Amino acid sequence: MVFRSPPALALVLGSVVISGCASTYYNALENIGIEKRDILVNRVDSARDAQAHAQEEFKDALEQYRALVNFDGGELGKTYDRLSKQYEKLEGEAKLVKSRIDSIENVGTALFREWRQELNDYQSPDLRRRSEQQLRETEQRYKQVLAAMNAAAARMDPVLELFEDQVLFLKHNLNAQAIAGLDTELAQIKSRVDDLIREMDKAIAEAEAFIAAMPAS
Template sequence: MRALWSMLALVTLLGCESTYYNAMEKVGVHKRDILVDRVDEAKGAQLETQQQFKDALSEFRAVVSIEGGDLEARYKRLKNEYDDSETAARNLSERIEKVESVAEALFDEWEDELKLYSNSRLRADSESKLKATQRQYRGLLSAMQRSEKSVEPVLAALRDNVLYLKHNLNASAIGALKGELNTIDRDVQKLISAMESSIKESDEFIRQLK
């Protein structure tokens, strides 16, 4: 039953997207323009995610490095950073999905319209440009998906540590969390690197498409 509902939701989403593209086309905004905008929005989401996880790392470092103080308050600050990180990760995934949606629609339309050419030279040139754009897009999507996956281990580690601190608000809990700092630090650095690579791919893709 869950699979059925997921399929229905996907069909509904695709139908809504198709209606949106058609409406935008009527006012002179084409799928190529929407793709550029969505890639730029995904790039912005990556920058926000990158900064949010830096902030979460800073808060985690503060929690495990400060002796004494109000453990409840420190837990709440870390929990807030985790919640913000979860929101940023969800927003990033949604932005990437929107990029995929319009890219697929654009390429399907482009391929269909190749059949309408009567001039073989122009058709061949357009087909060559389509294939080049698809190749570059695949590189972009791969970079985006790597950046998205880099979020998962950091989010999981933060969740584990927030839960542990919630149920163990004492000095020994802080000592236990200290051992997690290096792992989280390493994973955040991997996340930042993956985001930077994807952001560069986004800039280049936008430049080529405009």
């Protein structure tokens, strides 16, 4: 089950989230029937969407850089401006992806801590054993998706640094001679972007598998 928080609920709980009182926030949602596992699935879904969108932005940045390297006339300043603006988008996308991953870890920690504690409340040994098994399986899937997302996110920073270097260099050296020298950098940037896209594909696949495996509440 993937839920979307109603606007009214977001307004009511906004101050709670801002204050950082996560347990109060989760308790308030549980009072209206939204369990931590539903929140976890929702956040994995949101992080998957953020990574998919970031993928497209990195691809666009590569194309903008390629267009600049292959510049063959027109207004050089406009071509550079497009690359510069695309780099700014990349920064925002990277921050969003990382914040979405942080939100997954936040609710995941709360969910599994509560689940372990509640194992002690069972009177039936069989039900406790079955719940414990489900906990292990769910936590393993959770760790896999989190590891894949963090691996993909970690690859964003080096690529961002490469683009930042190029944008800064061109800001002060926007001429035909400088553009001609960028050709040697294109292959390296393309290789880094391709590696990043592959890692993001893995993370997105892990997220989709996690969402499909989680039982609806």
